[in-house]
Amino acid sequence: MPWTSTNRIYAKPSNTSGGEGVTAVATANSARAAPTAAADTGGRFELSDHGYGKSCVKLLHVYRDGEYHAIREYDVSTELKLTSESPYVLGDNKDVVATDSQKNTVYLLAKKHGVKTPEEFGAVVVNHFLYTYKQVGEAKCRVVEYPWERLQAGAPHNHAFIFSPAATRWCEVSQVRHDAVVVKSGLSGLRVLKTTQSAFVDFVQDEYTTLADAAERIFSTVVEAEWTYDSMRTADFDNAWLTVKDAILEKFAGPPDTGVYSPSVQHTLYQAEKMVLEKVSEISWIKMTMPNKHYLNIDMSKFPANVTKGDPRHHIYQPIDKPAGLIYAQLRRRPKSHL
Template sequence: MFATPLRQPQASGSTDKLQNHQQDTPYQYEITDHGYGKDAVKVLHVSRKGPVHTIHEFEVGTHLKLYSKKDYYQGNNSDVVATDSQKNTVYLLAKKHGIESPEMFALLLAKHFLNKYSHVEEAHVHVEAYPWQRVCQEETKTMWNGKGACNGDPKLGNCNFSSIDDRQLHNHAFIFTPTAQHYSDVVMRRNDPKQTVISGIKGLRVLKTTQSSFVNFVNDEFRSLPDQYDRIFSTVVDCSWEYSDTESVNFSRAWQTVKNIILKNFAGDPNIGVSSPSVQHTLYLSEKEVLDVLPQVSVISMTMPNKHYFNFDTKHFQKIVPGDNNEVFIPVDKPHGTIYAQLARKDLKSKL
């Protein structure tokens, strides 16, 4: 569930506190990694400002790593902050401070655990945002008459809330729009001044019907795929990026910027489109533009599985449907190709 930090932390020197806890190791075997926490804590926060309400629904995971391992070796729980207490912390901090974005809430929780409990070495908080958007009423064709009905096309039966143009946002009604998921991981270590803040996009599924090709690849005795000069291109984008600067960034705006960059490089101009000679090239152009546009991002990683749509062969059915087929395709989810790359600023290579 938890993302792996893209920037691996530099090993911190042995601290007195760490040395004191080495005596917890009573056997010939050593615990080399450990931690515990509460996963899938669901919280909904409603901000009520007059008639206009704003909601954030998150699924939160909190994991702590203690200096001591005596709970493992000796069954001594005196340092354990119960996972139930971690769950309560999520709700209480949401009540006390409100919720702004996955990143800000994860930072708030991680800082709390390190500040509150001196025996906690590391806090890792994972937050996934549920994609709620305000219900929108189309103003140009239908008008709410205030009597429980709509004035407009009687065939609609009620107001048209599906339009994306010229919309009026509802004050307190929302619709679930799972186009893509916004998540964040924050890792804070007491002995590492550089906090790790990762944002991510998960499950962004896209498809275009032309301007995608794949030609001139290795031609040997194992190849059966012909050159693809014009094919359907469909993928499900998973993308994560790490910030080197968290003070000057608007996390929600940055997340939307990355999403828009991915869509732009995939789709291109609405009327003309954009040519894609490979999934690799489209992926690289997206990552490069993110680093160009967002100086606070130090490294970005992206995965694009190639969701295949194969042309249905109609050559044996010419009496039924004569001619070539370029309209009917067979969706094939498995197996699928997987393309991924991580792009980093050159001055960070030594730290990755």
């Protein structure tokens, strides 16, 4: 017989009632007030936030359909917020779902349900914790996807893949007990650069200004984006993520032969956000950040002409990572009028 603790209370699903033993425990617990930091300190302090979980549970999901295989690789992080402060105030662990158990849960749920999208798997995880453990008041799950693509060997390969880190996909799924699931999706690390069709002119010129107008400049940035959905039931998460990425690239680069003119980072960012909301009706708001990655002209006039003369098609710039301008904006749908 395996070892068990007589003081441990095994969790029951939150929407079911326990037997007489569970009722007796609940009655005994209700007889004494749940300890809090406020009670422990005579009202001087309060535990304003708390939670714990398992970070970066690495998971590779392989779906084998005959000779054709598909993969998705993730870092999954879980976080639980208990309704009790006893683990902190008293060191009483009877309500604590161990972080190692949370890790095991991720693997077991992936095995049972598979992983269709990061968002849907995150919802499965948070629903499981709220249903299984009545002492959990809120559950969160963050999923970061590794950018694997199917290898193209004249045709798509059945079971070989290539790591293609153009951008990182992530999501954060959370749910408070008795509330709806909240899903935030995101894109990070999308680094882009174009060598023309970018300017920055007519900005404030005063005694603090040394930057000159630039009618022609290199435009480079690393895009970060995040957005939320009105409803999980109608959202196509894979399509939404690809649409956001494609909108950013389209408004940044434009047609392949002519490009698109950018008068500022702010304008390009706004145009991409507007396209996203126009194309994906389930997205309620999107926020994007575009830091400048500067490539500065090098002044060759200081050098003799005989050492700088050469093919005029050669242009040399100096990459400058820091300091960098930081531009962001959030575009949301306005509430519909009820008039």
